[in-house]
Each structure stands twice: as C-alpha cells, then as structure tokens.
Amino acid sequence: MLAFREQISNILSTLTGLDAAEAASYLEIPPEPGMGEYSFPCYLLARQLRKAPQAIASELAAKIEPDRYLGKAISEGPYLNFYVDRLHLFKQLIPEIVRMGTAYGKEEKRHDETIVVDYSAPNIAKPFGVGHLRSTVIGNALCRLYIALGYHVMGINHLGDWGTQFGKLIVAYRRWGESSKLEKDPVHYLYQLYVLFHREAEKEPDLDEEARQWFRKLEMNDKEAMEIWERFRGLSLEEFKRIYNFLGIKFDSFQGESFYNHLLEDTINLAVGKGLARESDGALLADLEPHGMPPCLLRKKDGAALYITRDLAAAIYRHEQYHFQKLVYVVGAEQTLHFKQLFKIIELLGYTWSKHCVHVPFGLIHFKDGRMSTREGNVIFLEDVLNRAIEMAHRIIQEKNPDLHDKEEAARMVGLGAVIFGDLINDRIKDIEFDWDKVLDFSGETAPYVQYAHARICSILRKAGQDGNAVAPETDDSLLLSETGFLSDPEEEQLLITMARFKEQIRRSAADYRPSHMARYLVDLARDFNKFYHNCPVLNAPESLRKNRFLLIEGVRIVIKNGLDLLGIEAPEEM
C-alpha cells in the first residue's frame, strides 16, 4: 500500500506539477470504505488554476489511466479518489506477508543510525507501581517500532538509584530495619521503611536533617553508607528485573543516575567554563531567563548536584558513546519544563545535537480522589495489577474454553496484554484514572479483543490442516492462481485494505511517538476480521473461495501477531 501511495503521488506530480512529496502529504484516507483508498482534495488547486475544484477533479480523473495496481481514479465532487486494484493488491501483498511471516513489517535493510530511548526509570528502593507502567510500555513499544524501521536501538533504564531518598532509607534502616525482612521481600520492605520514615519525620523533624547527612556521607563515599546503598540497589534491581522479565522487556543498559557521579564535576565545570552558570545564594544556577524559561539549579549550596546536572552528564555521555541520531526521553508530562531546560542548556553548550533530543511526555495515572503518592503509601503495585488481570483471564478461559490444555500460558498472555494495551490505546498525553473495572474489562477495544481474533484465525487454520479436503495456505503455492470467485464480499475487501495499511501505521506510530496509533489500528483490523468471520465462512466456503480466504486470514493472522509484538504483547493461538 505504501507503493500504491507512492504511485499516486507520482501521478499527481506529473499531472499537476506538484512535488511528489508534497502531493503525498495532501493525500488523505476517505471517511467511508466505499470511497477508495486514498483521496486528493482538489480545493488545493482551485485558486492556482482558477477553476472549481469539482471541475479539476473530473479533469484529472479523465487523464488518469488505470493500470495493474491502480484500479480506478474517479472524481467524487471536489475529491479525486483512487481505488487500488483488489486482485493486484491481493496477489502482491499476501505472498509477501506469508513469505516474511514474523518478519513482515520489519524493514529488510537496516541502517547504522542509532536511537537511544530512555524509559521506565523506576526509583530503586521504591515499589514498582502502576504509575511506572506508562513509561515502561510506551518506551518499549517505541523501541520495537524503531527496530522494525531498521534502526539500531539502545534502550536505557535510567534508574533512580541516587538521591536524598537514600539518605532517608539509610536512616530508617539503621533505626528500625531488620536484615532478615529485607532479604525476604526487599522492595516491599524498603517501601514500608520509606513510608515509616515520612510518618516519623512529621513528628520528629530532625530526621530529615539526619537523612540529608547520610546522603552527604553517601556522596563522600562513606563506607557504611555505600554498603547499605549497594545492598538496597542490588536487591531492588533483582526484583525489578524479574518484573521486566515477566513483561518481556529487555534493556540494553541499566546505567542509572549513580553511574554519572564521576562525571558531574566536569559537567559543572563545562557549564561554568561556557559562562552558563553563576552563583546565587551559595548555589550554582543556569540563567535561562533570556530564553523565556525560569533559571535552573545545577548545584545546591551544600555542593550536591541536582537532577538536571546528572541528566546533562548522561546526555553528553550517551552522545559520546552511541553517536545517536535521536535521543528519546519517555518521561511524564510534569517534567516538560525540566527537559526544555535540559535541551536548551545542551544547545547553549554548543552541541548541535541538542535538536535530536526529544521529550515524549505522558499523563499521570491517578485515583478518582487524588494522585498516587509513594510517600503516603498510596500506590498500587504493578504486580498486583498484572496478577489480578491474569487471574481474571484464567477465570474466563475456565468458563469459555475448559478443554484448553495450557490455560496458564494463555491467561498470562491475555492478562498482561490487557494491562499493556489498556495503557497504550489512548493518546499518551491524557491522564488516566485508575479503575479496576476498566483494567479487568476484556471486551471491546482491548487486547483480548485483538487476541481473540488471532486465536479464531489460528483455530480455523488448525482445523484446515486436520481436514484432508482443506489446504493450509503455506502448503500450496498454486493457491494464488485461483482467481475465480475472488473476494466476493465487501467484508473481504475491507479486510484486505485494512491489512495493507499496516506498514503505514508503523511509520506513523513511530513518527508521532504514539503507539496508540498501532493499538487503534489493530482494533480496527480485528473488527474487520470479526465482521468477515460472521459473514464469510472459510472452512465451509465453496471450493473457489476457500483457498483465497485461507490466504486472506493467514495474512491477517500474521499482521495481528506482528502488530501486537510491536506493542510488546503476545498473541495466544488458543484462548
């Protein structure tokens, strides 16, 4: 379909004198299925040609010769609508999909350009709450999309493994901690200590000062402080890795905030050397007011570096290491100003690659009655959400498909898929209200809906393989030659057209940093399949139709599977 789009652009270019790329940018997808696959609005040329758009449309239509790929181009009012030749599309697309299989959608040639994606970044020693899900799944999806587009990707987990919270934890642990409890369930236990600390600090304000001192000791490489910190970090990281593993997410690097400690001094000196920083009240600050932003602190008056200093050091380090084409930060929208400041400072330091840095923001997850707060102990653990979703999936399978041999495996894929998909389907910038009923609802625009379509296709293909009269598509190359009775129903046509838009959706999702496009697309494709399923029998179809329908749904199966894979979701063959 991308080739079709290109062909149309070229035709329009020769006919109108527009640049092909410009013509392509004007192409749109008509609102209704029966109106062609691409549309060119002729208003654009009306002024220049001093003619009514309707007239332009019909004149252009008359000049266009249909060919193998382009079925027809006809004017409909002020629009020039292009219809792809169904048979040609089918013959060209389906073999490609079936041949490529799981690789379909991936760019065949890879390029050397690297994209660094900074995502997830949970705070060590704090629980992995649902709030951390967003960065994790959006970042993971972006990584997968970039890989599909042929980029070399570095997924970095910029762990929150340094900062004043460790001072607090050390104080809490030294006062109230028990080693055995820590070993048993480190993340939950550290979380309890963290909440306890804040509760006690309300009554005893000296605790905060004590925490600051312990953090200072940590910064001075104090032996005891370092030992406790390393223990907390190691134990927590182990837990986090277990969760990532469960989610099927792999990082290329776990270099967190602490990794940049040795670079902070140089980074600050660099800023000072460039005249970017000045002293103020004992602290060091970068004055960004000339650039329309509030100033930002690079160093506290006690000498400790701040978040932005660390991010600055990290960005420079990453550029030296990876020579990235793009550096993407998948971080909450509340940090928009931080990244605007960071990128401006990078630019002011003279690094032209500052324009390759992108902040991909997303909205907050909150409760009906307020925001989640680790300090107040007001969080929902991601693992609890995942487990409950999986339990729910298991219960439904038990009820609907009691004979399924591996219910656990299917329930795992469906439950995880539902949670991930639920986060990805809407525009990331919007806040999400956490609602158990919604998380556990597996009908409508959800992963189970898409997965169900996939399982149904697998079921048909499985039965086809068992039945001597039916032929599974991958076993017979001559099938394509069957052209009689080809795509007799509108549901088949629609399914083919939607399937053909897959690659376009990959590009759009990556270009907009919005995996939601892909998620929506998969719902559309699953919906088209379900309509087809209800109207067009496959196994019991007339001989002339059956083979093409096998091929059609095999294509859909692969596209759904690969599409879900781009979102980090698995597709069970039975559910």
Place this chain on the structure above:
RNA sequence: GCGCCCGUAGCUCAGGGGAUAGAGCAACGGACUUCUAAUCCGUUGGCCGUAGGUUCGAUUCCUACCGGGCGUGCCA
C-alpha cells in the same frame, strides 16, 4: 501571578485543516445443533467548553476567556 497540557455522546475515548463528527462501555432489542458469543447485528444518545479570528473550508490552526491537571531555585 506566570508557563505548559487537556476539554468531543450518560461514562471512557478516536478523529492525518476537508466529504454525513465516529468507536468502546452502559441501556434496550436481536443472532450460538453452523470456522471459539472475550464475537456480531440493530436502537437510543452531540451548541465538538465559550467568544472571536485566519481560511474556499475549522472539532482540527491562532487569540482571549471559562473549567480541570501539571509545573514554576536547593526532590526526581
């Protein structure tokens, strides 16, 4: 106060400056002796926050206002 983001059906949300603004959920009615009913079909449901502006054309872009969220020098 200032800055950024959001505002579309009862609820949750799609909507690539263009054709009659669409889904899901909920409600109601229908379809399982037929490839898995986690499905499908139908009905009900809209001053696209308000007022201006740009444009041949604005839910979409701009401005102001209203409402909500977030941020705004020693957390991250």
